[in-house]
Amino acid sequence: MKIAVAQMRTTAGELERTAERMVELAKKAADEGAQLVVFPAAALMGVWPVDPPSQEGLLLDLAEALVKISEEVPCPCIVPVLSDADGAPAPEAMLVHDGELTPLKLSALLRSSATGQTDKHAGEGLEEDGPAPDLPVFELGGVHFGLAFSFDDLNDFDDYDFDVDVVLYLDGYGFAMDDPSSAMGVSVSDGRFMDDAEATDAWIVGVGSLGTYGTQVFTGSSFVLTPWGELAAQSPSFEEDLLIADVDPELDGPLDHPLNPEVYDRPLVAWNALSQGLAESLSQMGFTQAAVLVDGTLDSSAVATLATDALGPTNVHALLVTGIDDKLDSSARRLAENLRLPVRELPMAALSPDHALAADLAQAHLVALAREEGAMPLSNLDKTALALEVLPGSMPHAGLAPLGDVYRYAVIELVHMRNTISPVISRTSRHAFEVPAIPGIEECGLTAESRLDFVDYVLASHIEWGRPLSDIVDDGGHPQVVSAILDRLASCEPARMSCGPVIVASSRTLEDVAWPLGMMWRDRARTKAERAGEGIGGTISLGDDLDEAIAQATEELGSVAGSHDASKGQQGGEEAGVPATPRDREKDMRDILNLLRDFSLTGGLAADQPEGRSGRHGQGGRPGPGGTPGDSSIWRTFSEN
Template sequence: MKLALAQIDMRLGDIEGICGRIEDQARLAHERGARVLCVPAPLFMGTLPGGLVGAADFEHDMLAGLTGVAERIQELDMICIVPAAVSFEGQPLLDYMMLKDGHVVPARSSIALQRGGNGDARWAPPVFDVDGVRIAVIFDLDRELEMLPTGVDLIVYFQFNAFDMTDRETAAIAAVRSGAYRKIASKRSVWFACMAPVGAYDESVYTGGSFVLDDCGRVVAQAPCFEESLLVQEIQRGVMLDALEDHELPEFRSEEWLWQALVLAVRDNARARGTSRAVVALEGDLPSSLLAALAVDALGPRNVIGLVLGRNRIFTPAQEEAEAARCAAVRAIAERLHIRTVERDAPDAAPVLDRDVSAGDAERLRSRTLGLMLEDTALELGAMALSPLSKTEYALAAPALCGGYQGDYAPFGDVYLSTLEFVARVRNRTSAVVPQELVTLNAVEDCMERVLARALSTLDGPVDMLDRAAQLLGGLEPGEVDGTLESHVDRNRPFDDIPMAAGKPEACSLLLMLVRQGEAARRQLPTAPIVSARSFVERAWPYMLAWSDLGLSGKERMTVDALARAEVNRFADEDTSERMRGEMMGLLGDLLGISPEQMEELRSEDGQRRLHEGMKKFEGEVQDAIEKMMGGQGGPQGGPQGTPMPQPPVDPRQFPFFSQN
């Protein structure tokens, strides 16, 4: 039996186009002898379908389109497996449609209805037979592998998790070289096929790289990464086929995979917007230069336009020299990338505002003007405006940025500023398009200084407080800033677990406060691809939140889980004590002949008070009796002249029974 994996990239919602591609791939796979065709999981609805799952008309159009495909390929005697998020029993479900014999069968939903009940067994992966090969389809490796029935020959895994530059397993075949996925096949002695998507689906990005492992965990077939492909492989149980050596497999390198993923994201987003052009504002710094290189790799040099905005507030020779150096860097970048530029002059803000303008106000107004020019150029040329904003700026400077136009799409919006240096080094290995002087720590420090200055410009308060804030942030290295943000945003670590908190708690708390206060403004910035463990889209907090994480200050952490367990233990202890007390009182009642009604009265609050008073009186009477008995002895054992034998004073501790019980 031959299996085909169609690694195709289509725009979300283009039902007619997607169905046409599925039919074309089915016919190509049939020509190569395939009996089963698989297509990527996010093809129809992406990774975040949201309310689209409940859109009855969308579901109808999708099923109608797939029914047409099933009828047209019926003559091929093939089975097509098409995953989609659907609504089942009022809840969203990731199902897969089987196109077979001219019909569309929702496999998971149908089998769940046949199994009935509400337990986990209802959602165990369905297994079907094709030419004697038992095939199981799964979406969740962690959960569904343990639910597989015995006797499965082939596991077809549809990757749903999008690319994350910190998780190599999201790069499909690029993770196999380091040992990922191999144990699944070898431990269970089954064939394993990974259907990896390729391309961008809204914010999510996929790298492709589908592959097939034999029942020994060896790679017998692989599809290329970052491009469309049709992979066909014969599944033969018990037959040793030729396999690829480890050195023939792609090796996961975070920055390289990140760059290619961003290229895919820019290309597919431009296509979704109905254009093949992009405009980039060239500033002569690392982010804008690297962004221009990214746009060229994605769309080609003829489709990229560089916008150059001059500076008009030049008063000193040093400022003039700096502006000349910036313009030279911009021209060098444009020449290296072979892109054309559009040059415009920024208007002087003083006549517009009819007042003297400070340096800070002038820079802010220039930023607004640059956004206006960028938007106008993009509209004039029918292009997509790209923004060089990094995740560091999204985290700290959003309030200062949201007032003006920043672009349509920010490819670096989920990449920290300090990471761009390493990404630029990787890109320059192919061709040195980014000037070497920009691929340095000094260039990153200059960019970080501007980001922190923008962030501080949004603070309001007494002058001494603002000076203290500037002092705290001014002494931080770019790695410290981004490391703190990564721990807080991506890893969701509490304050005391952030490395900077131990040595620089004030600076750490200030950074976290800036992140919190930019929550509302971030939502007005351009969309960005998700390429990290946790983007701001996934990490969104209430934008009216007034709380900032300031740590525990040495206090013991309180959690609901700990309180609940303590409460359960307390009730258990009280119940045990009450039961033991009841058993003791029952035993005493039997010995003293006290009825259960009298015992219940004694256990009441009033009975306990009267019993305590009675015990005190009884104890006094016993002490008096003992003293009389000890003092009345005489005779031969008496003292001289017949006087009583002297006795030591009576110590109540010698008779402790009544005082303690």
């Protein structure tokens, strides 16, 4: 079967125009022999639902667009749509075939209910849980298809025995620097999809969305993988494409002419994603120009260069702030010349002898310049600054923060990569960054770069990877510093609320881990004994009847285990001279604590809690092989854990 992937750049909610383009692309694909055309998940409606009062009108207009598509496309198509489930996005896919529209997820759910699958799974308990009851599986032209919207869906296809020939993965995920799989085909050798092909023994068709929806950036790079892991076809990143590939379920391989997977260049893909995100975000806000503050520091140089790449030099207005340091002044002037930016100079001495006040006034001058030029002011704050350096009571930074979801250590990496294209940023600027002023940070590295690496390692461990403070300390040491970093992260929450939007570039943003206002409790590093629950034994009761039942069940299990151990001892233990061991009280307490955590609001009994990528901007599921927070040695140890 010939399958076409219509990798198209759209504007969310532009239903009539997008429907017309879908029909055009379907006709073109059919002319080239395609028997199924698959459109990207975000093409029609983006990745986030509208507010509930607007849903009725949107759905009526969406229905008109779907009817138009069903009446005019010459071949079967998969058209993804988006609905709302209690305020969260609920993706669906319509199978358009012979003038009819079939909602695939809804059909799968109803079919599961009719056959009793949902009730069966509900009664089996967590350990016997099955796949999601709304996981679409359908047949078309003799080929059996499975449909996945998220990594959780792919996990189900991996873990359970589905009779499918092809798995269609509709990416609604967005690019994340810490997850190679989010870059789709360009990182296929580093991500999870080859493992998915092997686990399912099916063709994997990755359908990449393209463009910026909200603040999430999609890079395209659709692909087709064979069950044995060869790359059959791939679309370019950041470009529209009509990808048509022959998918033959009877073929055992190898292909006559497979493609060689690319070497994943994370900094290059990330820079291009941020550039696309900046240009399209400004366009969606009604701007074609930006104003930047250039003072020779690392972040200001990176933002000015990124804006120039995204918008062109004639659309970027630079406010050159001088007087802080002669070398930085020289680097800032040289950068503006290299980028050919129109410049307005602002001496710091003319503002105030108070450095903090002068910096605030410079921000006000940037806003005034932006207003004068009809431009959007850009903030130079990175993720590290937003996490630890925006203090309550400080003046908020106006405008969009292009690097607001990129750690400072990664900004260094991005700038080094950008300079390999053209060396516009000086060595002085590349080293003009500060390590957040955390007590004891001097002990965490011999150089400023290594100390910054440690700070960002702690932040990413907590934010992206959801690790408790004690786990971070166990791996990286320095308990007082780790505690101080996470305390500062919580303390800066009120100031972050007044900062502008960021372009999402990670699996979890600072917004996803917002600390409750007024919460005075802070975590600290715990000993092994504390984490095992010593000192709280006997104080927890679930009620006399449940306590008695649990105690009886525990005793019976202990008796069975004891008998089993005794028989093993008779068979080989006496020869080895290994004495019987008493019950492990520490393990018992750990099991009790785990039970309590399971019953907590965020615990494991919440059936819809995704693994791994669980922020607002992700859809859940494990990142897959190679999903690391960074590339330095300290990150590699962390990623293996």
